[in-house]
Amino acid sequence: MAKYLLLKHYRGAPAAVNDVPMDQWTPEEISAHMKYMHDFAARLEGTGEFVDGQALAPEGTFVRYDGEGRPPVTDGPFAETKDLIAGWMVIDVDSYERAVELAGELSAAPGAGGKPIHEWLEVRPFLTEPPTITE
Amino acid sequence: MTAQLTEALLRSLTPSVLGILVRRGADFAAAEDAVQDALVEAIRVWPADPPRDPKGWLVSVAWRRFLDATRADAARRRREDLVDEEPAPGPVPAVDDTLQLYFLCAHPSLTPSSAVALTLRAVGGLTTRQIAQAYLVPEATMAQRISRAKRTVSGVRFDQPGDLATVLRVLYLVFNEGYSGDIDLAAEAIRLTRQLAASIDHPEVAGLLALMLLHHARRATRTAPDGSLVPLAEQDRGRWDTESIAEGVELLQAALARDRLGEFQAQAAIAALHADAPTAEETDWVQIVEWYDELARLTDSPVVRLNRAVAVGEADGPRAGLAALAALDDSLPRHTAVAAYLHERDGDLARAARLYAEAAQKAPNLAERDHLTRQAARLNTRRRR
Numbered sequence: 001m002a003k004y005l006l007l008k009h010y011r012g013a014p015a016a017v018n019d020v021p022m023d024q025w026t027p028e029e030i031s032a033h034m035k036y037m038h039d040f041a042a043r044l045e046g047t048g049e050f051v052d053g054q055a056l057a058p059e060g061t062f063v064r065y066d067g068e069g070r071p072p073v074t075d076g077p078f079a080e081t082k083d084l085i086a087g088w089m090v091i092d093v094d095s096y097e098r099a100v101e102l103a104g105e106l107s108a109a110p111g112a113g114g115k116p117i118h119e120w121l122e123v124r125p126f127l128t129e130p131p132t133i134t135e
Numbered sequence: 136m137t138a139q140l141t142e143a144l145l146r147s148l149t150p151s152v153l154g155i156l157v158r159r160g161a162d163f164a165a166a167e168d169a170v171q172d173a174l175v176e177a178i179r180v181w182p183a184d185p186p187r188d189p190k191g192w193l194v195s196v197a198w199r200r201f202l203d204a205t206r207a208d209a210a211r212r213r214r215e216d217l218v219d220e221e222p223a224p225g226p227v228p229a230v231d232d233t234l235q236l237y238f239l240c241a242h243p244s245l246t247p248s249s250a251v252a253l254t255l256r257a258v259g260g261l262t263t264r265q266i267a268q269a270y271l272v273p274e275a276t277m278a279q280r281i282s283r284a285k286r287t288v289s290g291v292r293f294d295q296p297g298d299l300a301t302v303l304r305v306l307y308l309v310f311n312e313g314y315s316g317d318i319d320l321a322a323e324a325i326r327l328t329r330q331l332a333a334s335i336d337h338p339e340v341a342g343l344l345a346l347m348l349l350h351h352a353r354r355a356t357r358t359a360p361d362g363s364l365v366p367l368a369e370q371d372r373g374r375w376d377t378e379s380i381a382e383g384v385e386l387l388q389a390a391l392a393r394d395r396l397g398e399f400q401a402q403a404a405i406a407a408l409h410a411d412a413p414t415a416e417e418t419d420w421v422q423i424v425e426w427y428d429e430l431a432r433l434t435d436s437p438v439v440r441l442n443r444a445v446a447v448g449e450a451d452g453p454r455a456g457l458a459a460l461a462a463l464d465d466s467l468p469r470h471t472a473v474a475a476y477l478h479e480r481d482g483d484l485a486r487a488a489r490l491y492a493e494a495a496q497k498a499p500n501l502a503e504r505d506h507l508t509r510q511a512a513r514l515n516t517r518r519r520r
Contacts, residue, residue, distance in 0.1 A: 001248040001270065001312060048249070048280025051272050092272050094246045130364065130502045131311045132321060133350055135405065135442055 003051060003092050004099040006106060007122040010058050012083035017118030018111045025112050033117075036109045044091060044102070055087035090126075099123050141181045144189060145174050149260030150330070152193045154232020157293050161201050163239065164285040167257050169204060173197035174260060233258075234334040238297020241305040242288045249284035250305045256281055259327055261318060269318045302331065303343050303399065310347050321351055338390040342400030345390065348383035349406035352376040364506040368415035380410045401430040420450035437467050445473055453481035471497060472507055479514065488514035 022030065044050035059077045066073045089106065093099050103121045111117035149170060156166035173196040177189075186192035240254040248270075255261045255269075267277035310324035328344045356370040387403045405426045412418040427443035430436075440463055448456020456477045463470065475490035491511035498504035 001251065001308070003271070045273075045276055046279050046283075048252075048272075048276050048278075048283055050276050092248070092270070092276070094248050125499075127498070127504065128500045129312070129314050130500045132354075133311050133346070133402070133406075135367065135409070135445075 001092065001094065002096070002099075002128065003090060003126040004096075005122075005124040005126065006089045006091065006099075006103050007124060008086045008088065008119070009122070010084040010086040013120040013122065016111075016120065018113070018115050019117075019119075020112035022111075029110065029112060029114060032110050032114060037106075040106055040109070041089065044089075049091050049093050049098075049102070051090035051092050053087070053089040056085055058084060058086070096125070099125075138178070138182055141178060141185075145177055145181075145193075146260035146326075147330070148190050148193055149174065150233040150236045150258050152190065152197055153257060154236055155194050156197055156201060158232065159198070161198075162289065163293065164282070164289055165201055165204060166197070167285060169197045169201035171256070171262070172200045175262075231334045233330065235293055235297070237302045237331055237334070238295070238299075239288050239291060239293065240284075241297070241302040242291055243298055243301050244287055244291075245284055247305070247308060249280055249287070250301070251308055252277060252280050253284040253288075254305050254327070255309065255323070258330075259323055261323070265318050269313050269320055271314055299335070299337060299339070303339060306331070306343060307399075310350075321347070321354070325351060338393045338395045339397040339399050341386045341390040342397060342403050345383040345387040346399050346403035346406055348379045348386070349403060349410050352379035352383065352410065358502070362502065363509070364502045366506075367409060372413065375410065380407075383407065384410070396429065396433070398430060398433045401426055401433060405430075418449070420446055424450050437463060438469075441467055441470060441473055445476070448477045448480060453477045457481065468497070468499060469494070472503075475507070475510065479510075484514050484518055488518065 022033075025033075041050055041053050061077055062075045063072050064075075091099060091102060093102065100123060103123050107119050107121050108116040109119075111119075152173070153166055153170045156169060157163055161169070170193070173193050176196055177193060181189075236258050237254070240257050241250045245253065252266055252270075255266050256263065261269075263278050263281060264274050266281075267274040270277070272280075306324050306328050309327070310321050313320040325344070325347050328340070328347060332340045332344050352375050353367075353370060355376070356372075356374050357365055359365055383403065384407050387400065387407055390400050391404070405423055408419050408423050408426070424443065424446045427439060427446055430439045431443060441460075444456050444459040444463065447459045457474070460470070460474060460477060465471070465474075471490055472494035475487050475494055478490060479487035488511050491507050491514065495504050495507035495511060498507055
């Protein structure tokens, strides 16, 4: 029973094997990809392992406090930001091995030519509550 | 009857009501659903209109729900035969239904998380929503986890002898891991272990119950008001729950007297030695090291050896602790934190501060990370003065 974040990047991850930008796919290939992602989430809900899944827009803004009574300062968007997160899925599984197995399956989502993208996904464990028994 | 009393009573009756339905011939999954329906109905009706025979009420409502569901399910027509042979509530069956339920819900074919969820629902009488909240997953996910677990055990015969070791592991998990939301999982684990102890006389069941009670006794002192961790040595021992400690110690002594040592009794013995020390300085570390030796023999767990190194450091000095630590794989969780502590005690503050900071990076939870970061900061501040 541990939660993991499966993180998908627009940019910043090592290059995928089937590395064709999505706008170069056929509409059918895009539909097939979306269906795969949707089915994957539905299957995880069925196995009792799904927690959350969200997609992020590429553009973002940095915001910081600028002192009492002043509006926050904003900066960006930064076109050249190296690491750009595209979205995530949160899973609740029995082991790290299971988290890696599921990330592997998610990375097999079909892309150009209907072939698996083999994209790199980042698997990050959540920090949990402390256990009761420690000594 | 107040709502709280109702819920407590209902949850204590859940396993025996479910057991009765299964013995009457209902399959486990359908019976479990029917009992949940009956519980929901009871929560609605009882506060205003308490029944004279709560258990009889639950059995008849759950049985009616089961029959309705069975009738509605055309594909399961065969079960309609049961309507004609509905037995009158008979004498208590020879085999303890409650015990059988524990075995079924912790069946070795289930993953730990499924076994935990099924135990909390079918034995504990918690709702799916409550369990989902306790483990911070969506209710739909938890519902699927539970129904898959029920399907997994659907072929298991109810009267088969089960595996007590997996039952104890499941209860230990409920006690040790989870989030403190509306449902107090630690208290629930204690209740379920107490109920198990009433069904089966086994020294390891008593050992686990003792272990839980001894740790639960310190709960109020384990965290500061701001949520930060308070290490054992700094806890306010005057606020430990003496009643809980006394019960734990008594259970443990009776279990140990039977001379069938197991890992939970050994762990409880260590907890009892801590509970017994009026101050941290008066802790009997020599005996604690001996218990860790027993535990290492019983479990062969590297985590036990790591904890043993801490105890050796207290009993024979930090150098001895570091020597014990040197024999262990440094990739073990909390290895760096233990090294930091022992180096601090040995007077090497620079190294200890560096190790605390490194350990914080590897901490598996936020409270520990914050605690270790604070330790590093404390030593670095002292060194700058």
